[in-house]
Amino acid sequence: MTKEEKYTLAKWAMNHALENGAQQASVSISNSQSSSVEVREEKIDKLEQAIQRSLYIRLFVDGKYSAHSTSRLKEQELVRFINEAIEGTKFLSEDEFRTLPAPELYYKGGGKNLESLDENFALVDPKEKIDLAFKAEKEILGTDERLISVSCSYYDGLNERVMVTSNGFEGHSANSHYGLHTSVSVKGGDARPESSWGESSIKYDKLKKDGTGTTALKKAIEKIGAEKIESGTMPMLVENRVVGRLLGPVMEAINGSSIQQKNSFLVAKLDEKVASNQLTVTDDPFIVGGRGSRLFDGEGLATKKRSIFDKGVLKCYYIDTYYGKKLEMEPNGGSTTNLVFEPGNKDLDGLVASIQKGIFVTGFNGGNCNGSTGDFSYGIEGFLIENGKLVKPVAEMNITGNMMKLMANIGELGSDIKTDSSVRTPSILFNDVDFSGL
Amino acid sequence: MKVDRRNFIKTSGMFAAGSVVLPPFMQSCQNVQISADVKSYLDHFEVSTEMLQKVIAAAMSKGGDYADLYFEHKTTNSLGLEDGKVNRAYSNIDFGVGIRVLKGDQTGFAYSENVVMNDMLNAAKMAANIANSKAEFKQGDLSEKIPQDYYKISQKWEDVSVKDKVPFVQKINDKIFSLDEKVIKVNAGMSDETSYVMFYNSEGRLTYDYRPMISFYAVCIMQDGEQIENAYAARSVRKGFEWLTEELVDELAGEAIDKTNLLFKAGKPKAGEMPVVLGAGGSGILLHEAIGHTFEADFNRKGTSIFSDKLNKKVAEPFINIIDDGTLPNDRGAINIDDEGNDVQKTYLVKDGMLNSYIHDRISAQHYGVEPTGNGRRESFRHMPLPRMRSTYMENGPHTTEEIFAAVDYGVYVDNFSNGEVKIGAGDFTFFVKSGYIIENGKLTTPIKDINIVGNGPQALADISMAANDYKNDNGTWTCGKDGQSVPVTLGLPTVLVKKMTVGGTNA
Numbered sequence: 001m002t003k004e005e006k007y008t009l010a011k012w013a014m015n016h017a018l019e020n021g022a023q024q025a026s027v028s029i030s031n032s033q034s035s036s037v038e039v040r041e042e043k044i045d046k047l048e049q050a051i052q053r054s055l056y057i058r059l060f061v062d063g064k065y066s067a068h069s070t071s072r073l074k075e076q077e078l079v080r081f082i083n084e085a086i087e088g089t090k091f092l093s094e095d096e097f098r099t100l101p102a103p104e105l106y107y108k109g110g111g112k113n114l115e116s117l118d119e120n121f122a123l124v125d126p127k128e129k130i131d132l133a134f135k136a137e138k139e140i141l142g143t144d145e146r147l148i149s150v151s152c153s154y155y156d157g158l159n160e161r162v163m164v165t166s167n168g169f170e171g172h173s174a175n176s177h178y179g180l181h182t183s184v185s186v187k188g189g190d191a192r193p194e195s196s197w198g199e200s201s202i203k204y205d206k207l208k209k210d211g212t213g214t215t216a217l218k219k220a221i222e223k224i225g226a227e228k229i230e231s232g233t234m235p236m237l238v239e240n241r242v243v244g245r246l247l248g249p250v251m252e253a254i255n256g257s258s259i260q261q262k263n264s265f266l267v268a269k270l271d272e273k274v275a276s277n278q279l280t281v282t283d284d285p286f287i288v289g290g291r292g293s294r295l296f297d298g299e300g301l302a303t304k305k306r307s308i309f310d311k312g313v314l315k316c317y318y319i320d321t322y323y324g325k326k327l328e329m330e331p332n333g334g335s336t337t338n339l340v341f342e343p344g345n346k347d348l349d350g351l352v353a354s355i356q357k358g359i360f361v362t363g364f365n366g367g368n369c370n371g372s373t374g375d376f377s378y379g380i381e382g383f384l385i386e387n388g389k390l391v392k393p394v395a396e397m398n399i400t401g402n403m404m405k406l407m408a409n410i411g412e413l414g415s416d417i418k419t420d421s422s423v424r425t426p427s428i429l430f431n432d433v434d435f436s437g438l
Numbered sequence: 439m440k441v442d443r444r445n446f447i448k449t450s451g452m453f454a455a456g457s458v459v460l461p462p463f464m465q466s467c468q469n470v471q472i473s474a475d476v477k478s479y480l481d482h483f484e485v486s487t488e489m490l491q492k493v494i495a496a497a498m499s500k501g502g503d504y505a506d507l508y509f510e511h512k513t514t515n516s517l518g519l520e521d522g523k524v525n526r527a528y529s530n531i532d533f534g535v536g537i538r539v540l541k542g543d544q545t546g547f548a549y550s551e552n553v554v555m556n557d558m559l560n561a562a563k564m565a566a567n568i569a570n571s572k573a574e575f576k577q578g579d580l581s582e583k584i585p586q587d588y589y590k591i592s593q594k595w596e597d598v599s600v601k602d603k604v605p606f607v608q609k610i611n612d613k614i615f616s617l618d619e620k621v622i623k624v625n626a627g628m629s630d631e632t633s634y635v636m637f638y639n640s641e642g643r644l645t646y647d648y649r650p651m652i653s654f655y656a657v658c659i660m661q662d663g664e665q666i667e668n669a670y671a672a673r674s675v676r677k678g679f680e681w682l683t684e685e686l687v688d689e690l691a692g693e694a695i696d697k698t699n700l701l702f703k704a705g706k707p708k709a710g711e712m713p714v715v716l717g718a719g720g721s722g723i724l725l726h727e728a729i730g731h732t733f734e735a736d737f738n739r740k741g742t743s744i745f746s747d748k749l750n751k752k753v754a755e756p757f758i759n760i761i762d763d764g765t766l767p768n769d770r771g772a773i774n775i776d777d778e779g780n781d782v783q784k785t786y787l788v789k790d791g792m793l794n795s796y797i798h799d800r801i802s803a804q805h806y807g808v809e810p811t812g813n814g815r816r817e818s819f820r821h822m823p824l825p826r827m828r829s830t831y832m833e834n835g836p837h838t839t840e841e842i843f844a845a846v847d848y849g850v851y852v853d854n855f856s857n858g859e860v861k862i863g864a865g866d867f868t869f870f871v872k873s874g875y876i877i878e879n880g881k882l883t884t885p886i887k888d889i890n891i892v893g894n895g896p897q898a899l900a901d902i903s904m905a906a907n908d909y910k911n912d913n914g915t916w917t918c919g920k921d922g923q924s925v926p927v928t929l930g931l932p933t934v935l936v937k938k939m940t941v942g943g944t945n946a
Contacts, residue, residue, distance in 0.1 A: 040740070047546045049564045050820065066527035071534065071551045085529065091600040093523035148741045185742040185863045190896070192744055192863035226864065231709040233945045261520070261623055262659055262666055326521075366727075366859030366868030367890040367942075372659065372666045377890035377942035379859070379868035396866045398890045398942035400706065436709035436892075436942050 001031045001053060003172055006162040009055070013078055014164055017059060021086040024060035024100050026165040026300070029053070029073075034157035035126075039133045040150065042141070061086055063094040097325040100299075105331060106169045107296035107303070114286065114293040116175040118203040121158045124178075129154045132209055136182050139213030146221065148192055149185040152213065154178075156204075169300035178204050182212040188224030195219035200420060202289060219362075222383075226393035228437035229384060235358035236399065236433040237351055237385070240416050242364060244423035249369035249376065249403055251336060254314065256323030258371060265374030265403060266314060275312040275407035278344065283308050283316070285337035292338040292422030301333050308339070312407075341425040344413040348427050351414050353388040359397075359435060360385050367398070374403035380435075398436040406430055476582045479636040479646040483509045483535075483553055490638045491577050492555070493537065496562035498640055501571035502539040502546070504800075505562075506639035508777060509535045509553065510819040516629035517600070517607050524604045536819035537561045541569040543739070543801055547822040578642030585774040586782065588765055591650055591678030595630040598679045603628060606682050610656045613691035618699070622666070623659040628652070637779035647774045651676050651926065653915045654686070658694035662702050669697035669854075669872065674770045674915040674926065697854060700873050704887035707876050709943035713846045714891060714936045715877060717853030719910040722929030724936070725760055725830050726918070727858040727867035728895040729753075733762075733787050733795075734813075734825040734920075735802030737862050744865035744895055745793065753793045754899045757835045760788040762797055764812050764828035770913060771829035771928040773815070778823050782812035787830075788899075799825040817923040827918060831930035835905020839933045842904045844880045850941055851875045851882055852891070865895035893939035906933040 001009075006029040017025040031053045038046040055078070056069040066089040070081055136152035156179070162172040179200035185192045197215035201207040238246055250266075258264035266274060285303035287293050296302055299321055307315040319327065320334030352360060360383045367378030381395040414426035480486060490507060497505035511533045518526040534551040535558060546568025548561040611624045633649040655672035671693035675681060716724055729745070737743035745753075754760075764773050764782030773782050778800045786794045796802065799814035802825055815826035843851075851874050858869035871889050875882040911930035918927045 043544060044568060045544055046822070047544075047565075047568050048822070049548045049561075051551075052820070053551060065525065066529075068529045070531040072531055081531065088527060088529075088600045091604055092517075092527055093525045095523065095525035098525070151740075185740075190744065191865060192742055192746070194742060194861065194863035223864070228940060231945055261625065262661070263623075263668060267666075365861060365866055365892065366857060366870060368856055368870040368888070370667075370888045372668050373888070375888040377870065377888055379866070379890055379892045381861075381864075381866070395861075395864060396892050396894055396940060398709070398868075398892050398940060400709065400889060400942035400944065434709055434943070434945050436940050436945075438711055438940075 036155035193223035226395035276410035280342035501573035589676035593679035713849035735796035778814035
């Protein structure tokens, strides 16, 4: 579908809703395409291709609200779809807080090019994509007798979306991604440790096209012999790649819905010190080539740069139009864009060197966090650090504690910011973490 | 994205803030009233057997060994309650056909959201590319297969108005508020799903399935002084509107209240290895994580599972029988056919302590030279099938719960979980305990909450030293994730003792 076709259909659907009982409406139409190839044992194991389209409509009917999506985009079927949706909505309870955003908060165009799209998406030779996966496999096939299994994937995708609302918003966005990913299993005693490594990019030219195989193999071999050690309270260094998973509950806790529903350990903590001085985080939607960059959010609100933590002080909740009204707060966009952590001075080696005895966590295994209290417990794997050196792999252990205390115990942030993710974090050192093992 | 290699399970319905929860708002988007015969499914998808054969021929045009077509039309309707009112509804319609071509162990896959000839042929040609020779293909003789009927219902969700569902969601809110003065918020919701599936393959098999599902949940948030806690109760089954009753509302409300109240008194156990008693029911998560995923034959075929060389070997005490079952009546994990058109079985994974069978899809069954077990499942027509669990449980053992508790000096008892995960190769698995108790000298003492338990699959299975005679199936909203695909499952267990696992806690 072209952009114009999407706009035409979206406006038709919106007008149909407005003419048939809705007082306000917003419609998005998305289309996407993706392909992937996975190779094993020098053969293509899986080849997948997909083309997808969908319509998403939000309806405001007599003070009541509902939202609906469908992959059936023929006008004739949409007529019934929208009519049924409007009729159904009338049976719900009224919700005075449900409205479209105030028009003055909408993105009105003129933003800079965030380089989220590879204009040459359609031009990459399919054969070259398959070859990339084969090359990744070749990097390591036959290089180590402990190797049991190698799977290498190439994948790419293109997403395009237009959105219109009945109080004046029109916007479109498009983004692309490319990636290479290698998973490796090796034999080590009874266990078959696995590891993987991926590279990804927005533009094909920028994709790092080698190294996933060798890196994945190296990481799998490092895990051979992993075992739990004595339980104890120790410093924990968390690798930049997995910090996002550990701190996910913190971002959940400052979401408007969690705050308003009291499902947050950060209720009524705005402008209070909730973390160590070391923690400064900004939400920056305007990074050129940033993975989370965008000019407007899911409601059409213009994005802006937001300070989230400033030297440990909580500066911002994520507020959309609905929870803004419920909480009597100004909406600022309900979701994260790029989370930019202010880096420290030491690189990863420097951080490891600073630890007498502790654990370098490189992966999590299950676990969860209680949203209202911040109590958490996660399975971990990684390496024991002794006298500033990685000594041996560890696994089958847990960390347990409370998010408030964990944030207060941030000792130091590294300088190794990860930039190929919307969570732009360095490795982080936390003090006094409870590990369970033997 | 192809990077999600995590294998995990979770219960949904806690805080499905806006994105997941959906209304029978939508009925089927065609006007054909569907009945249980092949003809009405062909009409529903507006295709003829000649069209199916042409698409299969295109899929096989490059020399594939086998091809199949998976037509699906799924309607989901959800209602949500927040701040005392049923004030939101979501619905989704998904429709299309997935086309798969196999060449040995290799898979080509594409789908089309339109079931008109041209679009289906294009998708078939894309999938065909997994093979690259010219070969004569002979269609299998058309054989209609009438599926089993493991989920008989009387009132289809498509025929139920929003108006008739709203009161149940409202009542659960009102009931929870009436039970305890500490309640400050309730989140509740209901989601019903109706899925029509039709399957045709190059061997000529033509079959179909009608899959209803209903999930109902309530989250209770309570405050006592400064402390705020929440817990939820949820059920999910393949049943019709007749399933919703006042008794069910009362049962869920009471459970949400009890679970939340328990948390105010709960603390943390000591960190480290200790005996773990798993209560009957939801503790089946142990089986799902410790052995279920690692028994999935795609991992074993590739040699990446820690159980890869354990077939027909002793893996547990002789009184242990573990089953993966797609035939439990009205169970969330039941299917009349699997998503590769195969009959569904009750499959013994462990029989008398021996590893009896892996969990197979078509590719792995062929690889191992065994009959498919009916475990080939997929999230939707947009996905290719993989070996997946259905309802995974353990049969009763020879012990009593009293004997089991008496065997523990210091350990934990756990019976309420939210999620788990496993590393297939290392065999390390975890599950997250929402609440339980410390056991001291055979007695339940202090309540505990929010701790992760980690173990190693083969070790934990071998360490199940006692099993009681109180098996229970858990019909919560369990959803299993693998390779980025989610499918509904259930699980169950009698009370068992695992000699030791590593329990999250404090080192004070």
